[in-house]
Amino acid sequence: MALITRKEAADQMGVTIQAVYMAIKQGRLTAITDNQGKTVINSDTMHQEWTGKSAFRKMKNIQAATIEPPVTKRKISRTSELIPEYEESKARTEHLKAELLELERQQKEQSLVPVEEVNLKWQSIITTTRNKLLGVASKAQQRLPDLDVSAVSCIDDIVREALEELSAA
16 A cells, blocks of 8 residues: 555646645545654555545536536535625636736727726816807907897897706706
8 A cells, every 4th residue: 555645646646736635525535644643644545445435426416406406606504695606706707807807908008098088088088178268258249349238138049048957968
């Protein structure tokens, strides 16, 4: 009986050490404590245990999937919250990371502009336009000196009415 460490078992089976820890925890792999208190695995039976018990687990999952629709969230016994499965969470995280990287790329290429910058620019454009329109009546009086005060007042009223309609829309 050749005893090996969990790391060596992971290397021999081509999996991560975390997978070996989980297999031991779930009872798919038998671990032994040696005389020095180290956790070791019997390399002679390791492959049989791993494939036999893992295949049973996979078959059980396949049978459950054919009977019930796949559930992407599971209920935690202590709370009433639903949490996503690990694979779903990881996929969602990777998707969001990719979206953030895409946004950063667009920002560096200057094809994406911050919202605050756009808002400030539009405020400036609208304020300038409003001021120019309010000045139409006085400019008309300067350029056409024979306009009487009532005509200038009428132009001013028309401009103000138009601005109010625009602001209400």
